[in-house]
Amino acid sequence: MSVFSIRPMSETDVAAVCLVEQQIYEFPWTQKNFIDSIQAGYEAHCMWIDYSLAGYVIMMPVLDEYHLLNISIRADLQGQGMGRQLLQWGIGRGRSAGMQGMLLEVRPTNESARSLYESEGFKLVGTRKNYYPSKDGREDALVLFKRFQQML
Ligand SMILES: CC(C)(COP(=O)(O)OP(=O)(O)OC[C@H]1O[C@@H](n2cnc3c(N)ncnc32)[C@H](O)[C@@H]1OP(=O)(O)O)[C@@H](O)C(=O)NCCC(=O)NCCS
Known part of the structure; x- marks a missing residue:
């Protein structure tokens, strides 16, 4: 059975992230874009299946909102529900952090x-x-924009 996880993106992940980024975008982010995001303290996370990078998400907190800067799933894994799972995870993280919504x-x-x-x-x-x-x-x-429902 595959082990699935979402973990903070570290600078050592950036080379693998950039390989995916270059595979799926015509105008990809650079290594520096990712490293700057990590160093700025943005919400930068990678999704892993076993030891293999499946995707990543970067969200910038702006006051009480998350600004979704990047959400990406590896080309060969697209269309299998992982993008939705990663987005829902980001929304849940925003709600838990007391954010009011997400802009993109x-x-x-x-x-x-x-x-x-x-x-x-x-x-x-x-x-x-x-x-x-x-x-x-x-x-x-x-x-x-998505306004988050308040949790009771
Ligand atoms: C956009 C992206 C993150 C979605 O992730 P994904 O894992 O491929 O998407 P999912 O399998 O979770 O599908 C979620 C929904 O997206 C839509 N979708 C996914 N693939 C689609 C396709 N080929 N055509 C139309 N809609 C599609 C559908 O609404 C789907 O819902 P459904 O399965 O209930 O119909 C992913 O395709 C990706 O990385 N694309 C390239 C990078 C990118 O464009 N990022 C977003 C920048 S704003």
Whole structure:
């Protein structure tokens, strides 16, 4: 049976994280982006299956909200429920930390991510013009927000 875990990302994980990042994004984060996030104290966690990196999530606390900066699942493991599991874990962590909600940006063309966020209750709250680099210049971002239900 596989052992599944979510653990804080350390600087020694960053090389493996970057291999996944380069595999799945046209415009990947750099090693420095990840190391800066860890050193800044952001919520940076890796998801492991046995000793193999399955994905990772980076959330930046801003006042009483988490800003989801990166959520990624290794290409060969996508579409098996792990992205949803990792997102739900991040939401649960935010709730436990007393956060009020989660904000994120997503490319309008990223249909799988949009579908995941919408099904988890994220709502469109705005757009950011020319936010992302793209093959044709720049691409707008959709800004989504999920307000957390208060735990009684
Ligand atoms: C987006 C991502 C994190 C989702 O993780 P995942 O493990 O592939 O997704 P899951 O298997 O948990 O699926 C969750 C939901 O996403 C949507 N989804 C996943 N794959 C999809 C696909 N190929 N087409 C359409 N929707 C899809 C569905 O709504 C799915 O729910 P369902 O299975 O109940 O239909 C992952 O695909 C990924 O790393 N993509 C590349 C990086 C990225 O785009 N990150 C987000 C940046 S904003």
